[in-house]
Amino acid sequence: MSIDRRKLIIKPKPVQKKGQPFLLSRKLLYIVFGTIAFLLFSFFIINLFQTKEAVTPNKLEVNKTENKISEETIVPNVYQVDLKNYMVKLILLEEKMNIGDILDSVQIHTTKKAAIKRIIDEDKVYPDGTKVLLLSEKNYPDIPVYIIIESDPKDYEIISLKETIPRISKYPRQLSVIIKKKRILIGKDAIKSFIDQSHEDLLSKVENVLAWKIDMNRIDSGNIIKVAYEELYFKKAFMGIGKLLALEWIHRDTIFKAYLIPGKFDETGKEVYCTDEGLPLKESFRKSPVNYGRISSRFSPRRFHPIYKRYKAHKGTDFASPEGSPIFSVGDGIIRVISHTPNAPNGNFIKIQHDKIFTTQYLHLSKFKAGLSVGSFVRQGDVIGYVGHTGAADGPHVCLRLWKNNEQVDFLKEKFPLSAHIQPFEIELFRNVREYYSNYLQSLNN
Numbered sequence: 001m002s003i004d005r006r007k008l009i010i011k012p013k014p015v016q017k018k019g020q021p022f023l024l025s026r027k028l029l030y031i032v033f034g035t036i037a038f039l040l041f042s043f044f045i046i047n048l049f050q051t052k053e054a055v056t057p058n059k060l061e062v063n064k065t066e067n068k069i070s071e072e073t074i075v076p077n078v079y080q081v082d083l084k085n086y087m088v089k090l091i092l093l094e095e096k097m098n099i100g101d102i103l104d105s106v107q108i109h110t111t112k113k114a115a116i117k118r119i120i121d122e123d124k125v126y127p128d129g130t131k132v133l134l135l136s137e138k139n140y141p142d143i144p145v146y147i148i149i150e151s152d153p154k155d156y157e158i159i160s161l162k163e164t165i166p167r168i169s170k171y172p173r174q175l176s177v178i179i180k181k182k183r184i185l186i187g188k189d190a191i192k193s194f195i196d197q198s199h200e201d202l203l204s205k206v207e208n209v210l211a212w213k214i215d216m217n218r219i220d221s222g223n224i225i226k227v228a229y230e231e232l233y234f235k236k237a238f239m240g241i242g243k244l245l246a247l248e249w250i251h252r253d254t255i256f257k258a259y260l261i262p263g264k265f266d267e268t269g270k271e272v273y274c275t276d277e278g279l280p281l282k283e284s285f286r287k288s289p290v291n292y293g294r295i296s297s298r299f300s301p302r303r304f305h306p307i308y309k310r311y312k313a314h315k316g317t318d319f320a321s322p323e324g325s326p327i328f329s330v331g332d333g334i335i336r337v338i339s340h341t342p343n344a345p346n347g348n349f350i351k352i353q354h355d356k357i358f359t360t361q362y363l364h365l366s367k368f369k370a371g372l373s374v375g376s377f378v379r380q381g382d383v384i385g386y387v388g389h390t391g392a393a394d395g396p397h398v399c400l401r402l403w404k405n406n407e408q409v410d411f412l413k414e415k416f417p418l419s420a421h422i423q424p425f426e427i428e429l430f431r432n433v434r435e436y437y438s439n440y441l442q443s444l445n446n
Helices: 026-053 056-072 099-104 110-119 190-197 200-210 427-445
Strands: 087-092 131-136 144-152 155-160 167-172 176-185 224-234 237-251 254-265 271-275 294-297 300-304 311-314 317-320 326-328 333-339 348-353 358-368 383-387 397-404 407-409
Touching: 099 110, 110 167, 176 190, 176 427, 190 200, 200 224, 200 237, 224 427, 237 427, 254 427, 333 358, 348 383
Parallel strands: none
Antiparallel strands: 087 131, 131 144, 144 155, 155 167, 176 224, 224 237, 237 254, 254 271, 294 317, 300 311, 317 397, 326 383, 333 348, 348 358, 358 383, 358 397, 397 407
C-alpha cells in the first residue's frame, strides 16, 4: 500500500529574524482592522445613547417626583403630624362620599369605625377631589394610626386611632393666593397635552366649566385655552389650584369666554360662570356622563355591532372610560328605572326622567351608586353608577341614550336650554369682571 506523502508535509513556521517585524497575513490584517473599526463604532454608539439617556432619566425622575408631590401631598410641614415618620397612602375621592363610605375603604376594626361615626356627622358629604391620607407605622403598614381628611386646602381634619376612643381634631390654614394666567395649546390628545403644559387640578376646573359646552376629549388639535386662576400656598408650599377666574377657548375663528361672578352661587351652592354676553353658562345638561371619557361610538341609523357582527341602528352615544369610573347624571331628574340585568343586551342600566321633554338612559353599568332607588331625585353631576361592560359590550363604556318627546335623538347634536335656576346678579359687577379679565388674558396673545 502506497502513501501519498505530500499530504503529510507540514510547512514550518516562519522564523522571525532579529530587527525584522513579524509579517501578518492579509487575512489576519483584515480581521484586526475590522475588529478595531467595530470597537470604535460601538464606542461612538454607546456614547451617543449615554448622552441622550443622561437627560431622559432625569426628566422622568422629575416628573415622577412632581406627581408624587401633587398626588400624595407628601409635604412634611403642611400638616400637624410629620408625615416623614409614617407610611402614607393616599385615597383621592372621585365622587361625593360621607364618612361611612370613606371608612369602608379603610382597614380598621369595626368598633373603631362605629366610634368615628359617632364623633363625625354621618350626613356630612365630602366632595369629589377630597384627599384622604392614611398614616401607618412603618413596621405595620396595613394598620393606620391617623386618618387625614382634606376636602379644601383651607383646613383639614385628623382622626387619631392611637387611643382606645378615636379622637378628631380640626386645623385651619392661612393660605396665600397668587393669581396666575396660562396659555395652553391643545395637541392630538387634548387631556394629555393640557396636563403636560399645566396641572391636573387646573384641568379638573376647566373640564367642569366646559362640561356644559363640550366634552374635553372633543376639543380639536390646534385649539387654544387661556385661563386665569388662583394658586394656593401655605408656608411657601404649593397646596393646589383655587378658583378658575376666567377662561377663553379659541376654536378656529370662534372664541368662547367664561367669567366667574364673585360671591354668586346657584341653587346647589355652586359658583356661577357667565358667557361674554352675560348669559349664565350652566345649561340644563352636561356634555358627558363621565370625566375624561372618549367617544367610542356615535348615534347612527346603521352601525356594525362588535358583538352581533351585523349592521343595526345604534341609538345612543358610547363614552369609553376605565372600568369602575363614576358615571354622572347629565341633568336634574327622577330615577324611573334601575335594571339589574347584567346578561341582557343593555346590561345593568338606569333611566332618569328630567322633565316633560327629556329622558336619559345609561347602559352597561358594572354597579349602581348605593342608596339609589326608583323615585330618587338626582341632581346634575351626581354619581348614579359605575362604568362596566355588562350586556352586549366588548369593553368598558357607558352608552348614553336620550329621548326627546318620547323619540330617541342624538345626544351630541341636541341643543339644550340654559338652566333656569341661576339667580340674577348686578350687571355692573359682571361688566367689571369681564373687562378686568379680558384685559388680563389679552397679554397671552403676545
